[in-house]
Amino acid sequence: MVLTGAEIVIRCLQEEKVEYVFGYPGGAVLFIYDALFQQEQVRHVLVRHEQAAVHAADGFARSTDKVGVALVTSGPGATNAVTGIATAFCDSIPMVIISGQVPTAAIGQDAFQEVDTVGITRPCVKHNFLVKDVADIAPTIKKAFYLAKTGRPGPVLVDIPKDVTAQKTEFSYPEAVEMRSYSPVVKGHQGQIKKAIRLLKEAKRPMIYTGGGVVLSDAADALTRLVRKLGMPVTNTLMGLGGYPATDPQYLGMPGMHGTYEANMSMHFSDVLLAIGARFDDRVIGDPNHFAQEPRKIIHIDIDPASISKRVKVDVPIVGDVKDVLEEMIRQLDSTEEKGDDEALATWWKQIDEWRRRDCMKFKNSDEIIKPQFVIQKLCEVTGGDAFITSDVGQHQMWAAQYYKFDKPRRWLNSGGLGTMGVGLPYAMGAQLAHPGSPVACVTGEASIQMNIQELSTCKQFRLPIKICNLNNRYLGMVRQWQELFHGGRYSESYMDSLPDFAKLAESYGHVGIQVKNPSDVEGALREAFSRKNDLVFLDFLVDQTENVYPMVQGGKGLTEMILSAEDL
Amino acid sequence: MRHVIALLIENESGALSRVSGLFSARGYNIESLTVAPTEDPSLSRMTIVTTGSDDIIEQITKQLNKLVDVVKVVDLSEAAHIERELMLIKVRATGKDREEMKRMADIFRGRIIDATESSYVIELTGNQTKLDSFIGAIDGSLILETVRSGITGIGRSDRILKL
Numbered sequence: 236m237v238l239t240g241a242e243i244v245i246r247c248l249q250e251e252k253v254e255y256v257f258g259y260p261g262g263a264v265l266f267i268y269d270a271l272f273q274q275e276q277v278r279h280v281l282v283r284h285e286q287a288a289v290h291a292a293d294g295f296a297r298s299t300d301k302v303g304v305a306l307v308t309s310g311p312g313a314t315n316a317v318t319g320i321a322t323a324f325c326d327s328i329p330m331v332i333i334s335g336q337v338p339t340a341a342i343g344q345d346a347f348q349e350v351d352t353v354g355i356t357r358p359c360v361k362h363n364f365l366v367k368d369v370a371d372i373a374p375t376i377k378k379a380f381y382l383a384k385t386g387r388p389g390p391v392l393v394d395i396p397k398d399v400t401a402q403k404t405e406f407s408y409p410e411a412v413e414m415r416s417y418s419p420v421v422k423g424h425q426g427q428i429k430k431a432i433r434l435l436k437e438a439k440r441p442m443i444y445t446g447g448g449v450v451l452s453d454a455a456d457a458l459t460r461l462v463r464k465l466g467m468p469v470t471n472t473l474m475g476l477g478g479y480p481a482t483d484p485q486y487l488g489m490p491g492m493h494g495t496y497e498a499n500m501s502m503h504f505s506d507v508l509l510a511i512g513a514r515f516d517d518r519v520i521g522d523p524n525h526f527a528q529e530p531r532k533i534i535h536i537d538i539d540p541a542s543i544s545k546r547v548k549v550d551v552p553i554v555g556d557v558k559d560v561l562e563e564m565i566r567q568l569d570s571t572e573e574k575g576d577d578e579a580l581a582t583w584w585k586q587i588d589e590w591r592r593r594d595c596m597k598f599k600n601s602d603e604i605i606k607p608q609f610v611i612q613k614l615c616e617v618t619g620g621d622a623f624i625t626s627d628v629g630q631h632q633m634w635a636a637q638y639y640k641f642d643k644p645r646r647w648l649n650s651g652g653l654g655t656m657g658v659g660l661p662y663a664m665g666a667q668l669a670h671p672g673s674p675v676a677c678v679t680g681e682a683s684i685q686m687n688i689q690e691l692s693t694c695k696q697f698r699l700p701i702k703i704c705n706l707n708n709r710y711l712g713m714v715r716q717w718q719e720l721f722h723g724g725r726y727s728e729s730y731m732d733s734l735p736d737f738a739k740l741a742e743s744y745g746h747v748g749i750q751v752k753n754p755s756d757v758e759g760a761l762r763e764a765f766s767r768k769n770d771l772v773f774l775d776f777l778v779d780q781t782e783n784v785y786p787m788v789q790g791g792k793g794l795t796e797m798i799l800s801a802e803d804l
Numbered sequence: 805m806r807h808v809i810a811l812l813i814e815n816e817s818g819a820l821s822r823v824s825g826l827f828s829a830r831g832y833n834i835e836s837l838t839v840a841p842t843e844d845p846s847l848s849r850m851t852i853v854t855t856g857s858d859d860i861i862e863q864i865t866k867q868l869n870k871l872v873d874v875v876k877v878v879d880l881s882e883a884a885h886i887e888r889e890l891m892l893i894k895v896r897a898t899g900k901d902r903e904e905m906k907r908m909a910d911i912f913r914g915r916i917i918d919a920t921e922s923s924y925v926i927e928l929t930g931n932q933t934k935l936d937s938f939i940g941a942i943d944g945s946l947i948l949e950t951v952r953s954g955i956t957g958i959g960r961s962d963r964i965l966k967l
Contacts, residue, residue, distance in 0.1 A: 353818060358829050362872040365818075382872060415967070416814055416875040541866035544859070 240369040240400040241266035244333065247376040248277045250408045253304050255280055255295060255668055257288040261308025262348060263335025266400040280668065280697060283689040285312050287661040289319025289332060290687070294658075294665025296328050297648045298623055300453055302383050303330040303665065309337055310348030313394075314355065318655060320390050321359035325652025326474060327451060329388035331379045332360075338398040339367060352394045361389030369402040374409050381412040386419030387539040388451055419538065423555030423563055431534040431551045432567050434507050438532075439579035440586075441467045442505035444490065444519075447474030447651065448512015448537060454558035455479070455644040458511065461561050464568055466580060468587055470498040472513050474651040477641035482620070487587065488596070491519040492788045493633045496595035497587055499786075499794040503529055504586075510535045512557045515546040516652075517790075523547055525793025536560045595786045595799050596637060605754050607631065607706045607778045610761075611638035614676060614704060617761040622646065622674040625662035627683030628654045630712035633784045635678040657686030663701040664693060674765055676702040682711045682731055691744040694771050702764045703773045705737055708780045716783045741773030750775045806835070806855050808880040808887060808957045809865065810965055814873040815841055815848045822871050823850065832856065832864055836954035847875065847967070851956045876965060884960040890927070890953040891935045892917075896946040897924040905942065912938045923948060931955075 238246065244267050248256065257280045260268045271279055282288040285307045292303030303323075307316045313334045323330050337346040353365045362382050364375050372395065379391040435441055443465070449458050455478050462469045462485055470490045471478045479486055488495030490502050502508065502520070508531050513519070520526045523546050534551040535543050543552045553560055598608045611634050614624075620640045626632040626649040641647050648662045663677040677684075684705055694701060706712075714729040738748025747770045751760045757776065764772035787798045797803075813819050820839055827834050835853040842849050854864060861879065868877045880887075897905045897919070909916055909926045912934065918925035928938055932955065939950070959965065 354821070357818070357822060357825055414872070417872050539870070541863065541870050545863060 236406050237403050238406045239266065239270070239403050240372050240395065241270040243369070243372045243404070243406050244376065244395070244400065245270045245274060245277060246406055247373055247408060248304065249274070251302070251376075251380050253277050253302075256304045256306050257282055257291040257295070257665070258306030259285050259288055259308065259312060261312050261335065263309035263312075263337060263397045264306060264400075266397065267306065267333070267335070279306075280664070280693065282661070282693050284687065285315035286319050286657065287664075287687050287690045287693070289316045289330070290322065290655075290658045290661030291665040292330055292332075293319060293323045293328050294625060294648055294662030295669050296323075296330055296665070297662065298645050298666035299669045302380055303328065305330065305332045307332065307334050308348070309335045309352065310350045313350055313352040317356060317359065320356055320392065322650050322653045322655040322658060323390040324359045324361070326447060326650065327388050328390065329383040330390040331376070331383050332390060332392045334392060334394045335400075336365065336394045336396040339396045340398070342396065352392070356392050359390075360392050361387075363392040363394065365394045366399060367396065369399050369404045372399070373406060377409045378412055378414065382417065386417075420540075420554045421556045421559055423536065423553045423560035425563070427551055427553045428560065428563050428567060431509070431553060432564060432571060433573070434532055434534060434551060435465060435467075435509060436571075436573045436575045438507035439576055440504060440506040440583045441465070441509065441580070442501045442507070443467055443469040443509045443511065444472070444502060444513055445469065445475045445478050445511040446472040446513025448557045449475050449478035450644045452512065452538070452557040453644070454512070454561050457558050457561035457565065461565050461568075464565065465575070468501055468584070470494070470502065472516070472519055472651075473636055473649070475513065476636060476647040477644040480642040481640040482642055489636055490794070491516075492521070492790070493637065493784050493786065494788075496593050496786055496797060496799060497590040499788065499797060500590045501587055503794045505531050507532045507534070511561070512537060514542045517546075520547070521788050521792055521794050521796075525796075528793075593799065600754070601779070602754055605751065605757060605776055605778045607634050607708070607776070607782055608638050609754065610704060610706060610757055610776050610778065611635055611678065613758050613761055614678070615639045617758065617765055618674050618676065622676050623648065623663070623666040623670060625649065625659045625666060625675070625677045627659035627677075627679040627686075628656045629680050629683055630708075630716065630782075630784050631678050631680045631683070631706040633713075634706070656683040659683060660687050660690045660694075660701070660703070663703075664690060664697075664699055667699045667701055668697070674702065676704055678704045678706065680712060681705060681707040681709065681734055681737070684737075688740070691741060691746060691771070695745050698769070699771060700767070700769050701771050703741075703771070705773065705775045706778050707734070707737065707775055708778050708782070709734060710780060713784070719783070721789070737773055737775040741771070746771040746773055748773045748775065750777065752777050805857070805861070806853065806881070807861050808885065808955065809852045809854060809868070809877065810880050810957055811850050811852070811868060811877045812842070812875040812965060812967065813848050813850060814875065815846050816873060819848065819873045822873055823852075823868070826867055826871065827854075830863075830867065832860065838954040838956050844967070849965075851954075853955050875967065878959070878965050880957045880959055883963060885957050885963070886960060887931045887955050887957045888929050889932055889935055889955050890929050891938070892925055892927055892951045893939075893947065894923055894925045894949040895942065896922060896948060898922050901943070901946055905946070908938070908942050912941075914938070
């Protein structure tokens, strides 16, 4: 069948079973939009800014196991998308971004709306392509989806010049992908897995440290079975929340900069550390030299060999898909006769329980002023801990991560690697479209929400009943916290003046807006919001302006050098 | 430590910038980089000379392997290998210097590939030290222009980098 390049693009998306494309039209993609108009299978979500298109596609991918798809025009469309692409890249989210390019003959001529998109995005994509021949569109898109979802996932960009979308060729979608230079290892090395099991069996103070890789490889179930079988303590990083049920007694909370005391102490003083789909980020282990002071054997499972021994030396590297490796570990555990050191493990648990008794997550609640932690606790209660929670970046993000108990994977969507303010609302849009009947809440702050607040308009158009929980402290809270602790209280530009009345703003878009000032109204407002199944409700919580996120490991310090509360200062 | 890394990469536009971009983005050092197609027109071969600790070199090879265009990577300096660099050097060659320059070129097994009344262009190949020694051995004030290719390398005996 002879089709135009634009029609081929859409046919490829249909072949990939794409349900939603998030995008924004423009000159260079007009043929593609025309082809989109003439079919019904692939639905297009018109955002109000390209950054939000990519974030929404990203949120869609994070909340499902599918590839997110965004479509943007050339020049400014593509550059607006870059923040979204970099965000997805940092967190290894599978996405395909299709960008329009000026006609082939105009490339390199400084044409209107021309930018070297492949050049600009090269450092923040898994791979990218410029398609110069209409015959290459289908094979390239096939490759793009394959690259995006296999191995260590990531965003892949396909840049297509306008004239190429107008040319015609015979369409056939390739069945398989052949790339001699790309063959990710999936199966973990048997011998290495055996070694890992022996180490775990010999361990006296074992600790299991898991990250986003568990969620991405859909290995939460395998992880839970393994951890329970081993009887060992486990922690999920910010990206791994929900990878192990937060309400389970073997769970120690999140590690790292704002992690729990017990998780950090256990990480530091373990004698065998099993790292699964986690990459020893500076926000997790703090100063690597301090971390290396305590001798411990490290087993590291990761699909990306380059993540192994990058920041800390690893004793047993296992390259492979997390789920695959965990299943194999369980199989080997079931058949081994070797006994673990139960006595040592019991002593270790005793020590951990002692650390737990510090109760590092306690906070002083108030009857007079709303404490942000209290809002999250209530949000967790009201939603039964089962909502899709997106967050932006800042104090509210940490409180959401600390006080919402995630028992399932893919319920927690946030920008862990890049720390992008403005992702919360578009993530919620993607998650809500992917899960139309489920509660979706965006935990945000007055600064973050304003980075993509125009998307309230998209939410109206597509009737997305998202609940926005704005923890409004009239400050760039995390910036203010650091300025308070490390810059002598000089609040340079962290104060947000001239804030809108968010409730009225939401109303002006046709949504429901509720401002909450009193702690006694928090629960009622949340219940009201979640009972409105068809409305977007913007809850503007006026919270304590001085509240800080604790516990805390200061940047560059070691995991055990924690500030547990304001009294510790 | 100095390392010579050889790699095979898809002969596609942008492949070189993916490699050079990787080095600049991650703060790795490139001492020299040479690239040309191989007998298989779909493949280019690169030789990168870089320095770094064992950990850094491990990261460099892992990160290079991660690039989708990169087909194979080897660290030639891990075992016996041959390095060559090409130098074209234009020198002043008049009076007694003319005979002297010819002698020096012969000693270093260079070839004079262009001669005018007042100058020679000498072609020299060898490893870096040999070319450096040549520059050191002749009178520096006579050098008019120096062009060096950067290093290419190949493993000895049955160490073969091929698909």
